[in-house]
Amino acid sequence: xxxxxxxxxxxxxxxxxxxxxxxxxxxxxxxxxxxxxxxxxxxxxxxxxxxxxxxxxxxxxxxxxxxxxxxxxxxxxxxxxxxxxxxxxxxxxxxxxxxxxxxxxxxxxxxxxxxxxxxxxxxxxxxxxxxxxxxxxxxxxxxxxxxxxxxxxxxxxxxxxxxxxxxxxxxxxxxxxxxxxxxxxxxxxxxxxxxxxxxxxxxxxxxxxxxxxxxxxxxxxxxxxxxxxxxxxxxxxxxxxxxxxxxxxxxxxxxxxxxxxxxxxxxxxxxxxxxxxxxxxxxxxxxxxxxxxxxxxxxxxxxxxxxxxxxxxxxxxxxxxxxxxxxxxxxxxxxxxxxxxxxxxxxxxxxxxxxxxxxxxxxxxxxxxxxxxxxxxxxxxxxxxxxxxxxxxxxxxxxxxxxxxxxxxxxxxxxxxxxxxxxxxxxxxxxxxxxxxxxxxxxxxxxxxxxxxxx
Numbered sequence: 102x103x104x105x106x107x108x109x110x111x112x113x114x115x116x117x118x119x120x121x122x123x124x125x126x127x128x129x130x131x132x133x134x135x136x137x138x139x140x141x142x143x144x145x146x147x148x149x150x151x152x153x154x155x156x157x158x159x160x161x162x163x164x165x166x167x168x169x170x171x172x173x174x175x176x177x178x179x180x181x182x183x184x185x186x187x188x189x190x191x192x193x194x195x196x197x198x199x200x201x202x203x204x205x206x207x208x209x210x211x212x213x214x215x216x217x218x219x220x221x222x223x224x225x226x227x228x229x230x231x232x233x234x235x236x237x238x239x240x241x242x243x244x245x246x247x248x249x250x251x252x253x254x255x256x257x258x259x260x261x262x263x264x265x266x267x268x269x270x271x272x273x274x275x276x277x278x279x280x281x282x283x284x285x286x287x288x289x290x291x292x293x294x295x296x297x298x299x300x301x302x303x304x305x306x307x308x309x310x311x312x313x314x315x316x317x318x319x320x321x322x323x324x325x326x327x328x329x330x331x332x333x334x335x336x337x338x339x340x341x342x343x344x345x346x347x348x349x350x351x352x353x354x355x356x357x358x359x360x361x362x363x364x365x366x367x368x369x370x371x372x373x374x375x376x377x378x379x380x381x382x383x384x385x386x387x388x389x390x391x392x393x394x395x396x397x398x399x400x401x402x403x404x405x406x407x408x409x410x411x412x413x414x415x416x417x418x419x420x421x422x423x424x425x426x427x428x429x430x431x432x433x434x435x436x437x438x439x440x441x442x443x444x445x446x447x448x449x450x451x452x453x454x455x456x457x458x459x460x461x462x463x464x465x466x467x468x469x470x471x472x473x474x475x476x477x478x479x480x481x482x483x484x485x486x487x488x489x490x491x492x493x494x495x496x497x498x499x500x501x502x503x504x505x506x507x508x509x510x511x512x513x514x515x516x517x518x519x520x521x522x523x524x525x526x527x528x529x530x531x532x533x534x535x536x537x538x539x540x541x542x543x544x545x546x547x548x549x550x551x552x553x554x555x556x
Contacts, residue, residue, distance in 0.1 A: 103132075107147040110135045121256075134509070139166030142527050142534050144514075155514045155538055157527045160330055160362045161388035164439050165527040171394050171432050178431040187216070187425045196425030199434050203401060206371050206437070206446075211384060213407030215400045216425035220361035220387035221255030223398040224324070227357055227385055228259040229419050231322045234355075234406050237413050243321045247311050247354075250282045251332030252325055254359055263324050266332075281315065283307040285329065286337035289472050289483055293491060301338030309348045322355035322383075327373030330362035330525075333518040334481035336474055342379040355406065357383045361398070362479075365389025366440060366528050369450030369477035376450075376477065382406055392436045397429040445528040449477030456532050460539045461524070467546050469500075478528060482542070484520040484549075494520055504549040511548075513541040 103111075111132035120128060135147040142165055144154050157163065178195065185193050196216060204212035215230070217223050228246065235243040246263060248254065254263035261269055262276035270276055284291050284307050292300035312320050323345065329335035349356040358381035363373025367389065370376040374384070382405055387398035402410065410417060423429070440446050448454070458475040464482055465473045471485035484500055486492045494500045501517030508515040508522070516523040524538065 104148060107135055108132075110147065141165045141167065142530055151512060152509060153513050153526075153534060153537055153541070155508075155524045155526050156516050157525050158393045159388070160367070160525045161393035163365050163367070163389045163445060163528045164392045164436060164443075165529040168392075168394075168439065170439065171392075171435055174431050174435040175395070175428055178428045182427050184426060184428070186422060188420065193425065193427040193430070195427045195430035195434060199425070199430040202434060202437055203399065207384065207401055208372075208375075208380065210404040211381075211401050212404075213402040213411065215402075215420075216430070217398045217400070217421055218396045218423050218426075218429075219255070219398050220359075220385065221257045221260045222421065223361065223385040223387055223400050224254045224260035224263055224359065225257040226400045226419065227322075227324065227383055228263070230400065230402070230406070230410065231355055231357075231383070233413075233415075233417065233419075234409055235321055237409050237415070240318075242319055245279045245281060245315050245320045246322055246324060247281050247283060247308060247315075247320060248324045249285050249329070249332070251285045251287065251329055251335060252282070252359075253329070253331035254324060254326075255361075281311055283311050285332065285335055286341045287329075287333075287335045288338065289474075289491070292338075297338040298340045301340030302344050304337070305341050305344035305348060308345055309352075312348070312352050312354060317352040317354070320352065320354050322357050323349055324357040324359060326359045326361075327363045327377040327379075328368060328476055328479060330479070331518065333521045334474065334476075334479050334523055336476050336479075337377065339378075342374075342377045346379045355382045357381060357385065359385050361385060361387045362525075365392075366446040366449060367477055367479060367525065369447060369454055371446045390436070391429060391433040394436065395426075395429040395432050396423075397426065397433050440528075443529070448528055453530065453532070453535075454478060457526075457530075457535055460535050461542075463539065464543060464546065467543065467550075469504075469546050469550055478524075478526055478530065480524040481518070482515075482522040482524075484522065484546075500549065500553055503552050504545055507545040507548045507552070508541065511541045511545050513538060513545065515542060515545075 114133045115129040136144050137147045138145050144152050200214040248263045250265035252265045254260045262280040265282040286304040358374040364386045368376040374381050382403045384401040391397045454477050461480050462473050464470050469484045472483040486494045498519045501520040505517035
């Protein structure tokens with residue numbers, strides 16, 4: 102029996118609140134889970150149910166929940182300067198200092214930054230800035246973008262066009278013209294039965310084929326996540342990214358690394374492109390920039406693009422009211438300081454990442470599990486109907502949702518992407534908490550097996 106307060110919140114939510122990526126009729130019938138507090142790697146709902154946050158909020162709470170230092174920084178900054186804009190040739194100290202700090206964290210030359218509020222806005226900024234760049238370079242015909250069918254780059258009209266997922270296109274008459282999508286370096290599905298190294302090269306050459314189809318003179322950029330997060334934690338073979346970079350350089354196509362999920366230590370390096378071994382021209386970032394405590398995002402430009410934009414005589418007529426918001430920038434700076442002090446930028450590449458991989462791999466013996474893959478503190482446990490052949494459940498995604506709901510009831514947040522159960526815990530996660538994740542995941546898998554009638 103739910104408390105009166107929970108019922109009230111659920112009723113108000115159903116009456117007034119549009120949720121992201123939700124069938125609202127179903128949610129209204131079920132009632133939203135109301136999250137009321139959080140600390141460390143855990144959240145609590147309004148009924149007092151303690152849940153291990155295996156998704157770090159939404160891939161973002163790198164330093165864990167409830168850091169008092171960030172609350173103090175927000176308080177102090179609001180008292181000093183609550184808000185001022187970056188328009189009219191003005192700047193605030195937190196935004197300036199944050200840009201300088203990010204320049205230290207990124208590879209040399211990646212040192213020009215435009216601040217926005219979300220990953221979607223960051224990738225919309227990428228699109229407009231790339232078009233602006235090629236116009237300045239006297240190549241206005243270079244306007245076509247290439248991304249991947251399971252790439253996720255946001256929900257703006259432009260960033261959703263970069264996103265390759267059809268279910269995000271059809272209801273909104275997207276994608277826009279000049280946006281194209283190729284296959285994914287996804288060994289579990291698209292490379293099944295193939296040598297991983299050979300498949301990595303094959304998947305990279307899908308990019309070359311698309312560039313040649315469109316004409317290199319028309320292609321502006323290839324935009325991709327180092328590891329595809331919302332696509333299902335798709336980890337490319339080692340041969341993939343070096344070949345992608347070679348192709349982009351050969352055909353004069355800008356290479357954009359979407360680090361909204363992979364940035365800030367998630368893969369074991371500060372940046373996913375460092376982990377995967379390539380050098381982008383532009384980097385978009387969000388989420389871990391503030392560990393999700395406040396909305397802030399950025400686009401980093403390497404010298405090739407950034408210097409041209411800075412030297413341009415035409416106005417860069419782009420920006421938002423809260424670009425470089427001083428409170429958000431101050432919190433992001435403190436978040437980065439905490440990450441540096443505690444070694445979180447590279448922690449996932451050390452013993453904790455190895456333990457995460459070792460323990461999750463023990464789930465591979467479960468009758469529902471076809472594959473377990475991890476990189477740093479990212480993971481996907483792929484569920485399938487037949488372990489031997491890799492045959493998937495039909496319709497795809499139904500079993501994953503069953504497992505997701507059982508996980509939450511058992512005190513663990515795991516996200517279902519199709520029938521892959523995804524994890525991205527806070528970077529402060531302990532070995533004991535990883536054990537808890539695996540124990541609760543196995544219990545939930547057993548219950549899922551019973552629920553679908555295969556026990």
